[in-house]
Amino acid sequence: MARVALDLPLRANLSALDNIALIPLYQRHYGAAESARQAQAMLDQLGYADIALLRDPDMTPAQRFVTQLARALILKRPRLVIDRPGAMLYDVPYPVFIRQLATQTEMTGTWEIFDFSWNQALYNQALHSE
Amino acid sequence: MNILAATIESLGAKVVGWFAVAYGMFAFLTKAGLLLLHRTTWNRATFDVVVKQVYFTAVQILHVFMGYTLVISWLIITIILSTARDFGLTEFASEMTIRVLVLELLPFLTALFIALRSGSAINTEVALMKVNNELDALAHCKVPPMQFEFLPRLIGGVISVITLAGLAGLLALLMGYLAIYGISTAGFDPYTQTIAKIFDFMIVAGLIVKCGLFGLAVTLIPVTAGLETPKKLFMVPVSVLRGMMRVFFAIVAIEVVSLALKYI
Numbered sequence: 022m023a024r025v026a027l028d029l030p031l032r033a034n035l036s037a038l039d040n041i042a043l044i045p046l047y048q049r050h051y052g053a054a055e056s057a058r059q060a061q062a063m064l065d066q067l068g069y070a071d072i073a074l075l076r077d078p079d080m081t082p083a084q085r086f087v088t089q090l091a092r093a094l095i096l097k098r099p100r101l102v103i104d105r106p107g108a109m110l111y112d113v114p115y116p117v118f119i120r121q122l123a124t125q126t127e128m129t130g131t132w133e134i135f136d137f138s139w140n141q142a143l144y145n146q147a148l149h150s151e
Numbered sequence: 152m153n154i155l156a157a158t159i160e161s162l163g164a165k166v167v168g169w170f171a172v173a174y175g176m177f178a179f180l181t182k183a184g185l186l187l188l189h190r191t192t193w194n195r196a197t198f199d200v201v202v203k204q205v206y207f208t209a210v211q212i213l214h215v216f217m218g219y220t221l222v223i224s225w226l227i228i229t230i231i232l233s234t235a236r237d238f239g240l241t242e243f244a245s246e247m248t249i250r251v252l253v254l255e256l257l258p259f260l261t262a263l264f265i266a267l268r269s270g271s272a273i274n275t276e277v278a279l280m281k282v283n284n285e286l287d288a289l290a291h292c293k294v295p296p297m298q299f300e301f302l303p304r305l306i307g308g309v310i311s312v313i314t315l316a317g318l319a320g321l322l323a324l325l326m327g328y329l330a331i332y333g334i335s336t337a338g339f340d341p342y343t344q345t346i347a348k349i350f351d352f353m354i355v356a357g358l359i360v361k362c363g364l365f366g367l368a369v370t371l372i373p374v375t376a377g378l379e380t381p382k383k384l385f386m387v388p389v390s391v392l393r394g395m396m397r398v399f400f401a402i403v404a405i406e407v408v409s410l411a412l413k414y415i
Contacts, residue, residue: 024291028284028287028288029284029287029288029291030283030284030285030288031285031288032280032285032288032289033279033280033283033285034276043289043292043294043299044292044293044294046196047196047293047294047295047298047299048292048293048294050194050196052195053195053196053199092292096292096293
C-alpha cells in the first residue's frame with residue numbers, strides 16, 4: 022500500500038523531481054538520468070511539469086500534494102491511500118481536485134480516501150456538481 | 152540522607168545515559184560498517200551522494216581552509232623558529248615544526264573546522280528530518296535512510312578530514328621549508344631527510360587512523376545526536392548543543408590518546 026499523508030512529508034532539501042526520482046533510483050536501481058526522466062513523466066502526467074525544481078518550502082499546498090501523490094504513484098503499489106486530504110489541501114476544494122488528478126493518471130489499482138465522516142458532505146457536493 | 156540519595160541517583164542516571172549514548176553510537180557504527188560490506192550498498196546512487204558530501208564538506212571550503220592553514224602555519228612556524236633561535240636549538244626547528252604542525256595541530260584544527268561547519272549542519276538536518284517525520288516517509292517509500300542519508304555522510308566526513316589534513320600538512324611542510332631555508336634549494340637534502348626520519352610507516356598509519364577517527368567523530372556523533380531528538384521542534388537546538396559538545400570531547404579524547412600513544 023502507498024500512502025499520501027501529512028505525516029509522510031517530502032525531503033525538504035530535495036526538489037520535487039528528486040523526491041520522486043529517489044524511488045526508481047533506490048528501489049529499482051535505475052541510473053540518475055532514467056530516474057529523473059520517470060519522475061518528470063509522472064509530474065507531466067499529473068499536469069504539474071513546471072514544479073519539478075521546486076523544494077517543499079517553496080510549494081503551494083496543492084503542488085506539495087501532487088508531489089507526494091507522484092511519489093506514491095511511482096511506488097507502483099496496488100493500493101493507494103490518501104489519508105485525511107483536508108489536512109494537506111486546506112486551500113482547494115479537495116474532493117474535486119483529487120478526482121481531477123485521478124482521471125489524469127494511468128495507474129491501475131485502487132485509490133482510497135480516508136477522511137473524517139463530517140467531511141462526507143464535501144464529497145457528495147463534488148459528485149452532484151458533476 | 153535524601154540529598155545523598157538524590158545525588159547518587161542523578162549521578163547514576165548520568166552514567167547510564169552516557170553508556171546508552173555510547174552504545175547507540177557503537178550500534179549505529181556497527182550497522183553502518185556491516186552495510187559497507189554489503190554488495191547492494193555500492194551502487195551508483197550511493198556513490199553520487201558520497202561525491203556530493205565530499206564536495207560540500209571539503210571542496211566547497213577548500214580556499215577558505217587553505218587560507219586559514221596558511222595563516223596558522225606561518226604563525227606557528229615563526230613562533231617555533233624564533234624560540235628555537237633564542238635557545239640555540241635551530242637544528243631542531245624543522246623537526247619540531249613538522250611534529251607540532253603536521254602531526255598534531257593541523258589534523259586537530261581540521262577536525263574542529265569540519266565539526267563547526269559540517270558537523271553542526273549534519274546534526275541540525277538529521278534532527279529536523281527526525282522531527283518532521285522525513286525519515287519515516289523515506290522508510291515508507293523503501294528508500295533506506297542509512298544508505299541514502301547517513302552512510303554517505305560518514306564516508307564523506309572521513310574522506311574530507313583525511314584529505315584536508317593531508318593538504319594542510321603538505322602546505323605546512325612547504326611553508327616550513329620556506330621559513331627555514333628561504334627559496335634556496337640548499338636545504339632540500341637535510342629537510343627531506345628530516346621528513347623521512349619522522350614519517351616512518353607507524354607514524355603515517357597512525358596519522359591516517361587519527362584523521363579517520365576525527366572524520367568519524369565529526370559525522371557519526373552529529374548523526375546519532377540528531378536521531379536521538381524527540382519529535383518536538385524546540386528540542387532541535389538542544390540536540391545540536393549536545394551533539395557538538397560530544398564532538399568536541401571526542402576530538403579532544405582522540406588527540407589525547409594519540410599523543411599518549413606516541414610520546415608516553
